[in-house]
Amino acid sequence: MKRPVAVVGVGQTKHSARRADVNIAGLVREAVDRALLDAGLEHKDIDAVVIGKAPDMLEGVMQPEQFLVGAVGGHLKPVVRIHTAGSVGATTALAAVTHVASGLFERVLTIAFEKQSEGNAMWALSPTMPFMPPLVAGAGGYFAPYIRAYIARTGAPPHIGPMIAANARANAGRNQYAHLQEPMTVDDVMQSPMLWDPIRYLETCPSSDGAIAMVVASEAAAKKGPRKPAWVKGGASYAEAMWVPGRDQVNPHAGRACAKHVYAQAGITDPWNQIDAAEIYVPFSWFEAMWLENLGFCEIGQGWKVVERGEQKFGAHLPMNPSGGVLCSNPIGASGMLRLGEAALQVMGRAGAHQVEGAKTALGHAYGGGAQYFAMWVVGAEL
């Protein structure tokens, strides 16, 4: 990066199945107002607005950032809208970082949201398209075979996914904004209906309404702010084509390439020991084990053992998803930025009840598409 960039404010909404108390602008403003307040800034201090969200069919509005220009304080400012499927929240934050890194903008407001209760989410995500083979039973049906392949490759026992799910809920109990907070045991999960074998009902992400906003700023601007900022040490977003023979959806190449790039920028050579907390995109439980490997936290085939030993739980060696993660809140367009924002909150020392003690370096990660888009950043407490 040409010059250092910091996160100087974070604000998010309470995520829930349906935020009937606010309209779309209201949902976005809840996050924006909190982020600006957090950063000690007003709209006039913001030089550009970078917005991201997932398919617009989810709300029945095309390019909603256009009608939201006023609500986000974007009048006569540069406004950009990113859309990279499930990873969009993360690529959006990274685009905002790029704006500041370019030297052309001092403070950029970045927002990611989804108010998917307002449309028909299942239809919006996978309408029956002519001339295309029918998708097997939604996203879970798409990913389940690769989870099965992971289990076959590693010999992992069936309770690993349920352990991850139960742990996520325990984490969400410490996050005032999380959608699903009710605790559940590994047994509760194992007793829940099997949807797409091997994925059970209680191992899948919810459908949520929610938003998150952050202010990213230059070093000079960050040093003027009231908060201890989170410094962006590295960030990148990668994609890979769908129909490449040999594409590995269990341990995706694009994920590995992205992690390699970001770790190099951030000077991470030993992720397991150098990263204190990780917010990674886990929409179905088993991905936590798979991404532990894909992100280089452990050897290939060992991710499930990390989980079995509980080393990724809150309070253990490398807490993963201390916020509860995507398994507990999934406003699709926002989820990627929630991961990156939560990572920032950790190193800012502002994660409240789910603060990982002494966290100095944190990873935020997201993915989307048929395991094609990967975006992540590493943030640090020191410049």
Next chain:
Amino acid sequence: MSTLRNVAVVGFAQAPIVAHDAHRVASEMLYPVVRQALAQCGVERDAIDYQTAGSADYIDGRPFGFVGALDVMGTWPPRQDSHLEMDAAFAAYYAWIRMQAGECDTALVVGYGKVSEGEPERILNLQLDPYYLAPLGLGPMTTAALQASAYMARTGTSDRDLAEIAARRRAAAVGNADAQVRTAASADELQRTPWAVEPLRQGYVPPIGESAVCLILAAEGKAETMCKQPVWIGGVDQRAELQSLGARDLTRSASTKLATEKALAMAGLASANEVDVIETLAANPVEEMIVREAMGLPARGETRPAINPSGGPLAGHPLMMTGLIRLGEAFRQLSGAADGHAVPNARRAIAHSAQGHCLQQNLVFVLGRERRWS
């Protein structure tokens, strides 16, 4: 302002704009233009270190429509990538910002999406505020007509004035092999066309058509190896305005004015009169007049810069990439590749893109045959 990085447009290819491509899906239309653009630059796909795209799910008529483009853009091995739900010109703007941040040295920018598969008048109604505006049933034609009506009332512009501008654009398009409409039409003929939505006649508004576009950007050091005459970006800026039709003066484009001022200042130019060509995404003659005024040029009559020598959107408006085509056309003019519609001795150009109802958001590039910064 401190020195910025010199970045140039080095390649541009587009599928000729057609009313309806019955044989290819959007990604199939895109593949050949990506190959053409790379071939123009004499490089393989691996030589490009960033890729970005502009398209819209609602135009594609499916969620995640842009994912289909990955397979035809050479996204293997995994590439650094992004996608904007905006006119592809904004994707080029974003790629330029990445270059300024030192995050890449070359970029492939694409625009695609089959407009003929849906009904834009219905679809673009959905861009409007879902509580107050969309339920009124307004579409892009009706909002444009409201703007036109207001503009004509303020300025005394006549139907004839609109017809004359449209006739000039139609004449220019005859020399543009990629235009959809390539027949000239006189102002008289155009004035006899029925109303699309009064005061805009069918002869003054673009036809529905589709295309696929690829443009390549490169930073100084790389650009010179990829193009005999790179077209250097000297200034760029974009601004959005409130959408609400009653919240702004529809007869003046404050965002175009501001973006133009900022882009010209960055480019070290005092006025838009200093460029030789302006390619503008003005989708009807009134929009063109509003844009011209915003740029400090006379709204009617001749201007020193040639306006839309390609014919502009009136000759073809494939929606999510029309802005990128304006940038590509400016490149063609300045690099000597505008066969059939070349403006002689063109040294500087402005490429303007817009999106949203009534010119809600505007992007201005200032380009030149010479590097801006040394």
Next chain:
Amino acid sequence: MHEPPKEPVKYVEANLYLPYHYVAGDNRARFMRALKDKQFIGSKCSKSGKVFVAPVPNSPETFAPCNEFVELADRGVVTTFCIVNIPVIGRDLQLPYVAASVALDGAAVSIFGAVQECKPEDVHMGMRVVAVWKPDGERTGSFDDVLYFRPTGEPDAPPESYIHRL
């Protein structure tokens, strides 16, 4: 003038009506017409020789054009799968059913299909399967022309043969 509402307006109902007329494209159309004749058509990469089902304009791997159509066998191997317990919009299958990735013999990538005529728990990676088509006269040149895949009873394919075709 109507009376203003007594309660504040809380909801706006909007039913969207958006007609789309999709083009299959010549490649996809050729593929679907061939299904009527119980054939799977793929396209071959001019550089690597790998065959993609359904036909595509270029290989996403090499970026080279695919300019040759190839007919593939209607049998292949299950590379991975899952057992589905919830109904899908638009599909009429009995629950639970097996949704599988099937790599047809000669194809470099898999297609999706259901596996039936066996117990779901008997399905496994490497299992050889063959397509079961709708009867003659009922096929129309659409994806439903393939009802499902059934096991052939042949010995399993070795992992090396399908591991790169997941």
